[in-house]
Amino acid sequence: MTTADMIKQLCEQLNISIAELARRIGQTPQNFSKKLKRETVTLDELKAIADVLGVSFKQSFTLSDGNEIKITTSIGISIFPE
Numbered sequence: 623m624t625t626a627d628m629i630k631q632l633c634e635q636l637n638i639s640i641a642e643l644a645r646r647i648g649q650t651p652q653n654f655s656k657k658l659k660r661e662t663v664t665l666d667e668l669k670a671i672a673d674v675l676g677v678s679f680k681q682s683f684t685l686s687d688g689n690e691i692k693i694t695t696s697i698g699i700s701i702f703p704e
Contacts, residue, residue: 626658629671636675646674665693 623631633640644654647670657663665681672679682692 624661625663625668626661629658629663632671632675632677636677638675643671643675647671 629643630640633643640655640658641651644651647654647667649657657667668679668681678694680692680694682690684690
């Protein structure tokens, strides 16, 4: 699943249009749609999406020893054991 697919699914589940989401994060619907098509949505934009929709956003790397390096909207960048 691509980032664009995830954002579209999130909007569908929260009953919000892509255009409305774009406006809430301070972008024009046209510009945001182009970013989705090109798959150039940034990490900061993903965090902004989570913030305006009231959901959490997590991204992580899992190391071979089970530790994770996580990025979330609420705690920043951290390393946590699984």
